[in-house]
Amino acid sequence: MSDSDYDVIVIGAGPAGMSSAVFTARASLKTLVIGDPDKSQLITASEVGNYLFADGRSGRELLDAGIAQVEKYGAQLLVNEAVHIVKEESGVFRIKTADAKEYAARAVVLAIGVSYIKSGIKNEQELKGKGVHYCVACDGYFYKGKKVLVVGNGNYAAEEAIELLAYTKDITIISNGREFSISPELMVGLQKGSVKLRKDKAFEFVKDASSTAAAAKSKLTVIFKDNSKEDFDGAFIALGAASTVGFANKLGMELDSTGFIVADKNGMTSVEGVYAAGSCTGGTFQMAKSVGEGCVAAISIVKKLRGIENYSDLT
C-alpha cells in the first residue's frame, strides 16, 4: 500500500465530512479528508444554537474542534480541492487534487455541500445537452477537433479544460467576470495545451436547437457582455468548486430532479462504494442533519469494508 492509498476518502471538510471521518477513523479505517474547513458554510456562523450539546459556539470554534477531533481519532485532513474522480474497474477510486496529486481509496464519501453554481448565461438551461454541457468526462468526446468554451475561474474549470485536451486543441476558458484562481500545477497543464484564458463574461448562448439535426449542424454563438459575439462548437460550465453535478456525472451517479445526489437511508448512492452525506443530498441544510448523515454513511462503509453486519460505535 503506497502513501496515497486509503480505505476511505471523504471529499469535503464541513460537518458532514468531518462526522464521517471521525466514525471511519475510530473503526481503524485509514481515512483521508480532502477539503477546506474554511470553505464550509459553517464558518459564517457567529453563534450556533441549534446543534444539540454544543450551544453558543461560533462556526470557527466548532470547525477547529472538528479538525482536532478528526485528527485525534487518526484521520488525515488534506486542505486541498478535489477536482477529479474516477472509479476503476477494480472498484478502486482515484481522486485528483488541484495540485495534480492522486489519492486512491476503496470507498468514497461525497460531502461536498451545495457548491453547484449556475452560470446565469441566458439559454443555459434550454441548450443543456445541445451545445451546453457540465461534464467533460461524459460529453467531451462529442467535441473531437472542435472549438470549445469552458466557463469557470477556478481549479475545477482548469481540470475540465485539461481533460478536454484529449479531444481538441482549441479551448478557451472565460472567467465569467471573476478573477482566475488556478493552482500552479494546473496552470502548467493549461499552458502546455495552449488553452486560452480570457477574463470575460458571457451574456447569452444562441443556437438553433429546434431539432437534434439542427443542433448537430449549427454553431453555439456566445454573446459577451460588451455585445461582441464568437462562435464555438460547444461550451462546458465548470463554475465554483467541483460541483455535485460534476462529480455525479464523472461517476455516472443518479441525481434527483433538482440536482441533488440520490442516497438511500444508509447513505448509499447509485454507484457502489460511493456514499453521500450533508447538503449535497438535498433536504434541509442544517448542520445536525449533515452530521447525522455523515455518521450514517460512515457506519455503512465500516459494515461493508469490515464485513460486520451489526457494527456500532458505542461511544
Next chain:
Amino acid sequence: MSDSDYDVIVIGAGPAGMSSAVFTARASLKTLVIGDPDKSQLITASEVGNYLFADGRSGRELLDAGIAQVEKYGAQLLVNEAVHIVKEESGVFRIKTADAKEYAARAVVLAIGVSYIKSGIKNEQELKGKGVHYCVACDGYFYKGKKVLVVGNGNYAAEEAIELLAYTKDITIISNGREFSISPELMVGLQKGSVKLRKDKAFEFVKDASSTAAAAKSKLTVIFKDNSKEDFDGAFIALGAASTVGFANKLGMELDSTGFIVADKNGMTSVEGVYAAGSCTGGTFQMAKSVGEGCVAAISIVKKLRGIENYSDLT
C-alpha cells in the same frame, strides 16, 4: 388554548427528542417534551467521542447540556412517561401520561428509542394475533366480556389494562417476574376496575391455533413458572415503556418488518402529523444519526405548521 395545548409534543427525551425540541422551540412553536433524559441510552456513556464538536464529554454532561439547551430556547420538559396517544378526527393528538394527565398537540414527534421488550414467553410469536396481542386500542374489542391477561409491570401495562376495562371486567396483570412500578394515579384506576395484580411469571402460551376457527373457539392456556396453568381468552403484552409497536398500533402507523417505524427522508410517518426520529426508525443506533433525524423531523413540522416551504434555522 388551554395549558395542555401545544403546537408540538415530542415523546422521548433522548438526543433525537431534544434535537427536535430545540428546532421547533427556536421556530416559536409551543413545544413540550415528555420523557425522562435519565432513561436515554446516552446516560450509560462515560465518554462520547464520536459526536462531532463535543468530544470527550460524558453522557450525563451531554444530557444536562441538552436539557439546558431545550429549555433555553423555550421548550418545556415534562419528566414523565407517555402511556397513550390518540389522533382525533380534527387532527389533534391527545397524549396521556402516567399521572393520568392529558396533553394536546397539532404535531407529534416519536423519539422513543428502542424500548420494545418481548416477553420471552414460549409461543408468543406463533400466537401473535391469535390470542396474544400488543395493542388494546386495536384488538381489545375482541375480548368483550372475556377473561384477559396483561403481561407487564409498569405504567404502560396499567394503562392497557385500564383501556381493557371498556370491554371486560375480568383482567389480571402479571408482572412477569419483575417488581410492579405503577403510578398512584393509574393504581387508582386499576383498583376501581378491580383489576387483579399478580407478581408471577408466565412460561408458555398453549392454544389450538391450527385454524382461525379453532383459534376463535379454544382457550389460551397460560403455564406459569411453577407449572400451574390457567385458561384465559387472550393476553396483551405490555412490557417496559410504551413501545414503538404500542404507539404505532394505537395510531395505525406503518412499521417495517423488523418493528421499526417507517419514516421518509423528511421524518414523516404514515400517519399525517406524526414524525419519527432516532433509534425507533431503525438503522444505526448512533447519537449523531438521532440528533440529525430530530432536526429533520422538526424542520418538517415547522414547514407544515408555519406554511414556510423553505424554512431554515440558519444558526
